[in-house]
Amino acid sequence: MIARIWQGAVPTHKSNEYLRLMREVAVPDYRSVPGNHGAFVLRQTKGETTDFMMLTFWDSKDAIEKFAGDDIETAKYYEFDRDFLIELDPQVKHYELYEGSASGQRGAADLSLAEADSIWNLRKWQVEPNLRPRHEHIWFSSIGW
Numbered sequence: 001m002i003a004r005i006w007q008g009a010v011p012t013h014k015s016n017e018y019l020r021l022m023r024e025v026a027v028p029d030y031r032s033v034p035g036n037h038g039a040f041v042l043r044q045t046k047g048e049t050t051d052f053m054m055l056t057f058w059d060s061k062d063a064i065e066k067f068a069g070d071d072i073e074t075a076k077y078y079e080f081d082r083d084f085l086i087e088l089d090p091q092v093k094h095y096e097l098y099e100g101s102a103s104g105q106r107g108a109a110d111l112s113l114a115e116a117d118s119i120w121n122l123r124k125w126q127v128e129p130n131l132r133p134r135h136e137h138i139w140f141s142s143i144g145w
Contacts, residue, residue, distance in 0.1 A: 001037065001057055001058065001059065001096070001097045002057070002058045002059075002060065002061065002064065002094055002095065002096060002097070003055060003056070003057055003058075003094070003095045003096075003097055004054075004055075004056045004057075004058060004064060004068075004072075004092055004093070004094050005053060005054070005055055005056075005092060005093045005094075005095070006053065006054040006075050006089075006092045007051065007052065007053050007054075007089065008051075008052050008081070008085045008086075008087075008088075008089060009049050009050065009051050009052070009085065009086045009087075010049070010050050010052065010084045010085055010086060011048060011049065011050070011084075011086070012045055012047070012048050012049060012050045014050075014084050015043065015045065015050035015052075017084070018050075018052065018080075018084040019041065019043060019052075021078075021080050021084075022041045022052065022054070023041060025078055025080070026039070026041075026054065026078060027039045027041065029067075029078075030054070030056050030067065033063065033066050033067040034063065034066065035058055035059035035060060035062070035063025035064075035066065036056060036057070036058055036059075036063065036067065037057040037058065037059065038055075038056065038057045039054065039055075039056045039057075040054070040055045040056070041053075041054060042054075042055060049086070057097070064094070068092075072092075072094070073091060073092065073094075074090055074091070074092070075088070075089060075090055075091060075092050
């Protein structure tokens with residue numbers, strides 16, 4: 001499984017409207033793509049600037065290409081982004097996901113999709129977003145294509 005992370009910043013006075021658009025437009029777009037296993041908006045306000053991060057989970061590079069196009073290292077932007085973002089960073093980051101336990105580590109390639117969904121409980125989070133994740137350790141390691 002692969003995590004894709006995009007980051008951007010907006011003026012704080014625009015952050016609620018930007019969050020609304022991310023939840024109503026971007027998140028459903030991510031989740032509509034076969035091979036996507038979750039799309040989450042993270043927000044942190046620091047004074048006059050609010051940082052946003054999109055954290056998405058994917059089956060494979062091919063699944064990401066269905067969403068982002070051939071160059072998966074380039075960020076995908078929506079029409080409304082130019083009205084909110086302070087700058088349009090062209091890059092995103094990708095990480096392989098690893099589940100760790102006392103009995104050892106398995107790479108994302110060793111997990112079935114059912115196991116991955118169970119580990120991160122993503123489907124349950126999408127339906128019941130107030131649930132807390134279980135206390136398991138997840139490591140992210142950078143992928144070089």
